[in-house]
Structures are given as structure tokens and as C-alpha cells.
Amino acid sequence: MSVQCTTLYVELGDRRYPIYIGPNLLHATTLLGDAITGRQIVVVTNETIAPLYLDAVLRQLPAEALVSSVILPDGEQYKTWQTLGDIFDQVLRARHNRSTTFVALGGGVVGDITGFAAACYQRGVNFVQVPTTLLAQVDSSVGGKTAVNHPLGKNMIGAFYQPNAVIIDTATLSTLGDREYAAGLAEVVKYGLIFDADFHAWLGANRVGLRSRDANVLSYAIKRSCEIKAEVVAADERESGLRAILNLGHTFGHAIETHMGYGAWLHGEAVAAGMVMAVRLSAMRHSVSDGLVTELEHLLTDLGLPIWAPEGMSSNTFIDLMSLDKKVIDGRMRFVLLAALGEAVVVDDVRQDELHALIDR
């Protein structure tokens, strides 16, 4: 069995941590056991992932350790305060102490809620991300954003809390449903748009391989995405500046998710439609060409992603939901737009009439 493994680092001083990327890392290596400190482990996963990979993970753990598994229901609608409370109940009943390591085995929902649980359990314990969806592998498992949703807004309650390691087994993507896989590609496309025009061109040229999950194409796409994410996070861990560019399409996308009810649209689907809106708004402001909007629409469509907000969602609905966005500062909504292909900027001067024109067209 192959044990090719690429290692990147998120450079955060004494909290620097590795990202391991390769096929079959869950089966063929002891990376996970090595990343764990202490003799107590809590593996958090969900009922979809558990039958596929939980045994492989448990086999990597030290035999003498106290190990508990917490199996959550599957879906964004369970990324809640209530679910988080249930995790603490289970972990405390099993008498885990502060030397426990939490392992997040699953997609973005599992990673976000497990990371937040690790941030709060006994005021903070170690944790390791083992992302099994494309979205989690290229985005949510790296960078330390953890959270749960609230009925009034996505990721409203959470913490910046970095993992001790991220272990990306690219072979897990073979079991991913088409819709979830495509949702992950949305974040991959985002990295090209905001940071790397060459990568954007490469993605366009490799859209067939991406769609068909060609192992080599995917491997490079994941590695380059993680490199960009790691570079941005290292420069601005707590989103006081640069990091906000990672939210291209997310302000619109979160409004879609909140409006539709968590889980109706996948996060990546909402981001895809949101990115088209953000890039179109950039084009309306003449910083990129209308041709880029069209080209992006074709790319996302070819990758199996939506390019339009849900029918019936008016500009007023968007504006109302976006006014609660975490990027709002002293009443000014902020948007991530493109200054050019491969270069994102945060602006706070978008006028309401621009939003009406953009959304109600």
C-alpha cells in the first residue's frame, strides 16, 4: 500500500503544525498515533463516516490509551450548541481529563464542532484534524477556525483554535458523494481567484480530471490549496486583515445557507453561487472583466456547481442576513472582491443600490 506523503507546515511560531497529504494515510501509517500526546483520546465522527474509517483510525491509536468514540448525526443542521453540549456530556461521563486529545474524523461539520469542543474542554486540549471530505481537506481543517451555527447566523459561536496536526488521506475522497465532492471544488476554485492566477488557469485546463477525481490532478489541487491556505493563515491567524480574503463568496453564501436552512444547500454550493456574485460585483466595478464572470460560470458549471442564488431570494433578504455577518464593522458591511484575477481585496464601500442591481437583475 502506498505511503507517499507530502508534508506542509502552517507557520505559527510555537504553534506551528504539519499538514500531511497522501493516499491511504489512515491505513498505511502511524501518523495519527504520533500526533497524539497523552494517553486519552476522543474520536469524534459521524454516522456516515464511522462505518467507513473509524476502525482504521482506532487501529492507529496506542493500545493502552483510554479511547472514546462520539458518533454525531450527519449534517450541517447538527452543527449546533446542543450537539456540542452532548459531546461534552459523553466525554465527561467517560472521565476524560485535560491530557485528552480530540480527533476530528469527518468533513467540515465534524471538524468545526470537534475543534471548538477541543478549544473549550477543560479550557483547551490538543486536537488533530483528519478530514475526509474535499471541502474539509482543502479548507476547513486548516487554519483553526472552529464554530457551531446559531439559528440567527452561521459560525456565530466559536474560537480560533489550531490543531496539532492535519492528516489528509486523499483516498477517502473515493467514497464521497458527487454533490459533496463538487462542493469541495468550490473552495479549490476560490484559491485560484483570490491568490494565484496560474492555479486558476491550471484548474480550468484540468476541469475534466477534477470532475473525474483523477488522483494526480486531485493531489496537486489539494496540495496547492493547502499551501495557499497555510500561507494566508500564517500571515493573519485571527483575521485582522489578509485572512478575510478567504471569504470570497462567503458573505453571499452564508446568507443563502441561513435563508435556506442549514443543510439544504451544501456550504460549497452556496459559496459557488456566492463567488459568482462577488466576481460579478467586481466586474460591475470594472476591476475584472465581464469575461471572467462568464468563464467562472462555465468552470463552476462544468464542476457540477450552482452559479445562481436560490430563486425568490431578494436583495432585501440578502442585505438583512448579511448585516449580521461577522465581517460587519461598526455597521459597515464588508465584501471580498477581486482587484484582479488572483488578487482579492476587502471593501466596505459597496452601496445598497449596487447590491440591488447585482441581486435583483
Added chain:
Amino acid sequence: MSVQCTTLYVELGDRRYPIYIGPNLLHATTLLGDAITGRQIVVVTNETIAPLYLDAVLRQLPAEALVSSVILPDGEQYKTWQTLGDIFDQVLRARHNRSTTFVALGGGVVGDITGFAAACYQRGVNFVQVPTTLLAQVDSSVGGKTAVNHPLGKNMIGAFYQPNAVIIDTATLSTLGDREYAAGLAEVVKYGLIFDADFHAWLGANRVGLRSRDANVLSYAIKRSCEIKAEVVAADERESGLRAILNLGHTFGHAIETHMGYGAWLHGEAVAAGMVMAVRLSAMRHSVSDGLVTELEHLLTDLGLPIWAPEGMSSNTFIDLMSLDKKVIDGRMRFVLLAALGEAVVVDDVRQDELHALIDR
């Protein structure tokens, strides 16, 4: 009205923050308004404190700010996950964004839960501590430990999250009930035992003034307590070493609180009885004299504090509850003991038979 104000600092690099101490700071100054960044404020307090001081606090806030007040029920039994969720519901419904500052107006319960709310709201917002009980003024408001309780253990869910400022109005102590006031003195006595033999002697010599709430005596006791707390926290913010000495008596004390049900014993009362146990254990190990145990019992009794654990709490009950303590590492219980008067140490070699002998005597 007097505006004497002593300022200390907790030296934490770029997160350095001031502690202001003086009488009538809530009425006579604009310290609070100055400590707030942004134009949104949430004041969290409880139904006992609100009628006394909420108006004074609100008057210090900028007129143009969005201000919300959250009034909690009074008592340790409300320092829960559920109450924290209620705070988020209220703050989100009032549409507070990430530029909000949380103000904790009250005792240790309000401070702990508000600090944790600030740590998690939109992944972390500013907050200011305005402690109104002696316990909160000398201990819990300084140092960034925030948490809620769980039925299986005290402060099990929380975060290290530092305030932007601590504003101690010593005049608020005049409205404190005798039992709560005495509970705060327990933490004051702790600082002498663990860190400063001279301060311990000074407390013994000033027990009458302490009991009668003499303004000058109290003022020095609070200042010296905050100095010691600030020094220890600056040396070890996240309790990887030295900071654990601040828990003298707390391992036993938490077991008492958990066993009796939150709110039955005040935290400081449980700490008082727990300190006697810890110092007696130190004497059993010959690091301090039996005379110190007797002297401490007299001092605590003179200050209106209990010196015995609740009747009927067996050593097995203590051991069972203490095995969940956050200081347990890989199965070894750790205790803060005295190596000498004014010098605490953390030990992990206390034998079960010592605990049985100590508790079941």
C-alpha cells in the same frame, strides 16, 4: 466624590491590560467608557447586582452606542451551558456584531460566564471585567480563566481569555452580604499562604479590620492580592506550571462544591475548608508545622469561614470527585501543597492512604 485610583498591569505582551482599583470608580470616572472599543456593548449582570449598579455603568457608556443588557439569575447553579446559550440568543437577537465589547458586571459567576461568552461570540470579542464581589475583585476577574460548570465538574467547559481591562470599585463591597464577603477573604488568605509570608502575617494582624471591612485595610488587601495574581498569571498564563499554585485548596474545594450541589456552599467557603485540608496534608508531610494549621484555622474562623469539609463526605467521595479534576495528568492526581509558609508546590505523589488518613480522621 473620591477618584483615588491605583493602576496595576497584567504583563502579557501585546495583551497587557490594566487593573484599576479604587473607591467609587463606577460613579466618578469614565474608565469604563475608555476601556471599550467599538460602538456596540453588551452588559451582562445578574438580578441582584442590576438594581444596584447597572444604571451607573450604563451612564458611563457612549451615548451613540448600541447597548444591550443581559440580566442573569443570581447563583453558581446558573453558571451553565444553558445560561450561556441564552446569552448568545439575546445578543444575536439584538444583532451585535464582532466589534461588540462585553462588560461583566458582578461576581465570579457573572465574570466567568461573560468572559467565556466573549471568548466564543463570533470567535472572540473584547471584554471588560467590573467585579462587584470581593472574590471576583481579588481572584476571578484577573487572569483570563473563564468557564461554565457541568453537572460532572466545576469549570469543565471554558477558555483562557483575557479581559481588556479590570475595573475594581471597592465601594461596591459595602453592599455585599456577610457570607459572600467572607468567601472572598478566603482567596485573600490564599495569596499569603502560597506566595508571601509577610502578607500572611499582615492579614493575621489585621483580621479585625478585614472582618469589619475597614476601607484602608481592604484597599491594601485587594491591591496586594491583585499584584500577586497578576505576577503569577504573567509568568504562566495557561497554567502549564506556576499558575497551578493559585489552586491551593481548590481541588478539595471543588469536590465539596460538586458534592453539595452548586450554590450550596459558596466557592470561597469550599476553598477555605479545602485550604485547611491542603495545609494539614503539608503538615502531615512535615513541610510546615502543625502550628500553622492551627493558626490558619483560627484566622479563617475569625474571618467567618468554615474550616471543616461537610459532615458525611468520606475520603472515597473526595477521591472519586477529585479524579476528574483538571489538574489530573495521565491518571495522577496533583495537589497544591505548601513547601513552606509563602511557598506553594504542586505534587503528584500523594498516596491514597494519606488522603484517607487526612479526610477520615
